[in-house]
Amino acid sequence: MVAGAVLARPAAGQEHRMTGMDMSMDDCIDMCIASNRMCLETANYAAKRGGALASPVMLAMLADCAELCQTTANSMLRGSPLHQVLCRACAEVCARCADECSRHGADQQMVRCAETCRTCAEGCRTMGAMDH
Amino acid sequence: MVAGAVLARPAAGQEHRMTGMDMSMDDCIDMCIASNRMCLETANYAAKRGGALASPVMLAMLADCAELCQTTANSMLRGSPLHQVLCRACAEVCARCADECSRHGADQQMVRCAETCRTCAEGCRTMGAMDH
Amino acid sequence: MVAGAVLARPAAGQEHRMTGMDMSMDDCIDMCIASNRMCLETANYAAKRGGALASPVMLAMLADCAELCQTTANSMLRGSPLHQVLCRACAEVCARCADECSRHGADQQMVRCAETCRTCAEGCRTMGAMDH
Amino acid sequence: MVAGAVLARPAAGQEHRMTGMDMSMDDCIDMCIASNRMCLETANYAAKRGGALASPVMLAMLADCAELCQTTANSMLRGSPLHQVLCRACAEVCARCADECSRHGADQQMVRCAETCRTCAEGCRTMGAMDH
Numbered sequence: 001m002v003a004g005a006v007l008a009r010p011a012a013g014q015e016h017r018m019t020g021m022d023m024s025m026d027d028c029i030d031m032c033i034a035s036n037r038m039c040l041e042t043a044n045y046a047a048k049r050g051g052a053l054a055s056p057v058m059l060a061m062l063a064d065c066a067e068l069c070q071t072t073a074n075s076m077l078r079g080s081p082l083h084q085v086l087c088r089a090c091a092e093v094c095a096r097c098a099d100e101c102s103r104h105g106a107d108q109q110m111v112r113c114a115e116t117c118r119t120c121a122e123g124c125r126t127m128g129a130m131d132h
Numbered sequence: 133m134v135a136g137a138v139l140a141r142p143a144a145g146q147e148h149r150m151t152g153m154d155m156s157m158d159d160c161i162d163m164c165i166a167s168n169r170m171c172l173e174t175a176n177y178a179a180k181r182g183g184a185l186a187s188p189v190m191l192a193m194l195a196d197c198a199e200l201c202q203t204t205a206n207s208m209l210r211g212s213p214l215h216q217v218l219c220r221a222c223a224e225v226c227a228r229c230a231d232e233c234s235r236h237g238a239d240q241q242m243v244r245c246a247e248t249c250r251t252c253a254e255g256c257r258t259m260g261a262m263d264h
Numbered sequence: 265m266v267a268g269a270v271l272a273r274p275a276a277g278q279e280h281r282m283t284g285m286d287m288s289m290d291d292c293i294d295m296c297i298a299s300n301r302m303c304l305e306t307a308n309y310a311a312k313r314g315g316a317l318a319s320p321v322m323l324a325m326l327a328d329c330a331e332l333c334q335t336t337a338n339s340m341l342r343g344s345p346l347h348q349v350l351c352r353a354c355a356e357v358c359a360r361c362a363d364e365c366s367r368h369g370a371d372q373q374m375v376r377c378a379e380t381c382r383t384c385a386e387g388c389r390t391m392g393a394m395d396h
Numbered sequence: 397m398v399a400g401a402v403l404a405r406p407a408a409g410q411e412h413r414m415t416g417m418d419m420s421m422d423d424c425i426d427m428c429i430a431s432n433r434m435c436l437e438t439a440n441y442a443a444k445r446g447g448a449l450a451s452p453v454m455l456a457m458l459a460d461c462a463e464l465c466q467t468t469a470n471s472m473l474r475g476s477p478l479h480q481v482l483c484r485a486c487a488e489v490c491a492r493c494a495d496e497c498s499r500h501g502a503d504q505q506m507v508r509c510a511e512t513c514r515t516c517a518e519g520c521r522t523m524g525a526m527d528h
Contacts, residue, residue, distance in 0.1 A: 168338075
């Protein structure tokens with residue numbers, strides 16, 4: 001893909017560009033929704049497994065991450081001028097949630113959750129740094 | 133009030149301290165909930181009044197601010213280690229929403245909304261910078 | 265209190281009346297916000313205590329109840345014609361969450377949570393049945 | 397499709413069955429997320445167009461519908477025993493939002509929004525009536 005090109009499914013008027021990398025807002029929304037889903041499913045999985053997986057810290061971080069991913073996606077869907085503030089916070093929250101999940105690296109669900117959160121973190125960091 | 137004292141209604145284990153100023157987490161939660169309420173009521177008011185008050189930018193910012201205030205309050209209520217990331221983002225979003233409301237300074241509802249958002253911005257900035 | 269009177273803090277244009285009982289929308293909003301807070305705090309408490317209190321069912325019901333209380337309060341704050349549909353669902357969810365909490369009747373936090381949810385259930389049932 | 401068959405992507409343990417029709421929980425979650433997206437985008441579109449499209453009632457209903465679709469999807473993602481209560485309320489809210497959108501039948505965005513909401517209403521009605 002050529003630098004400067006725009007990824008699939010850019011909503012009308014929502015293309016963004018930055019040097020050397022491009023991302024459509026729709027891609028970032030998809031990542032946020034995927035991370036929301038994964039975090040909620042993982043919290044339920046962790047509660048079922050119990051023990052160290054169901055620590056208050058792990059459960060609270062998964063719930064926070066799910067909720068902020070949703071709030072961030074909603075801000076983009078609203079076409080809000082505040083969406084970059086939310087993307088930057090979402091990038092930080094997803095990265096920290098991924099780190100916490102990665103502490104349970106022997107569990108495949110936690111590994112998958114870490115990966116989904118990290119993908120969302122990267123997408124949100126990119127979106128939060130784009131020139132308009 | 134003496135510097136270093138703790139405000140009313142600190143929830144057990146939720147006192148925080150920083151040099152020269154103190155705020156309990158419960159106070160910050162109250163400010164976030166008040167800002168959520170005010171932003172949603174103001175969006176409805178703006179839609180009724182129409183015209184410049186009901187611009188897409190104003191409505192999107194009020195909706196974003198309401199939702200992030202809620203997400204931030206929820207993070208504190210969960211006792212989440214991520215709450216300071218959310219407080220810092222909430223401070224920024226509330227400040228920008230207040231600025232946008234202040235552009236309609238002849239309208240008393242918008243002035244009140246700006247004040248409530250600014251109070252929440254200050255509380256969240258303080259909470260987001262506290263040492264633990 | 266005289267039948268037909270309106271409770272404190274009725275927002276402009278938001279008074280409702282029904283035979284033999286009255287409730288302002290603001291009171292119902294307060295109950296929903298109180299229930300949201302209590303459910304999130306109780307979920308964190310339950311995760312810390314572990315064991316039967318932190319069952320996947322209990323944690324999922326507390327999270328659902330917290331989120332629907334918020335959605336219902338937000339609908340009323342928006343002045344939405346759909347708020348009664350939400351109030352009726354919220355009444356049902358709060359009642360079932362209270363029942364689940366009541367199964368842990370030896371635990372004071374769970375008892376308090378059951379009481380707060382039941383109060384919200386009653387308020388929402390009243391609001392959901394009012395004539396406009 | 398054969399009556400009794402299960403649609404694509406049933407999450408493990410989340411298949412449901414009812415006489416003459418089947419739906420996986422994942423399909424219902426997808427419908428709720430699609431309706432959430434569509435309602436938020438349509439609210440922004442309506443605010444930009446102004447006039448009758450941006451009436452306080454239309455904007456409040458779109459915001460309510462978006463939020464309840466999210467709450468309902470989240471309940472299913474949590475594996476909550478309360479998800480059917482939420483599905484039934486979501487079916488009612490989506491149907492009423494679709495009716496309101498249909499009053500603006502000359503506008504293609506409103507027509508698409510009505511269709512998406514109606515699809516979600518049907519899915520949620522089915523899910524809310526399933527035997528477990």
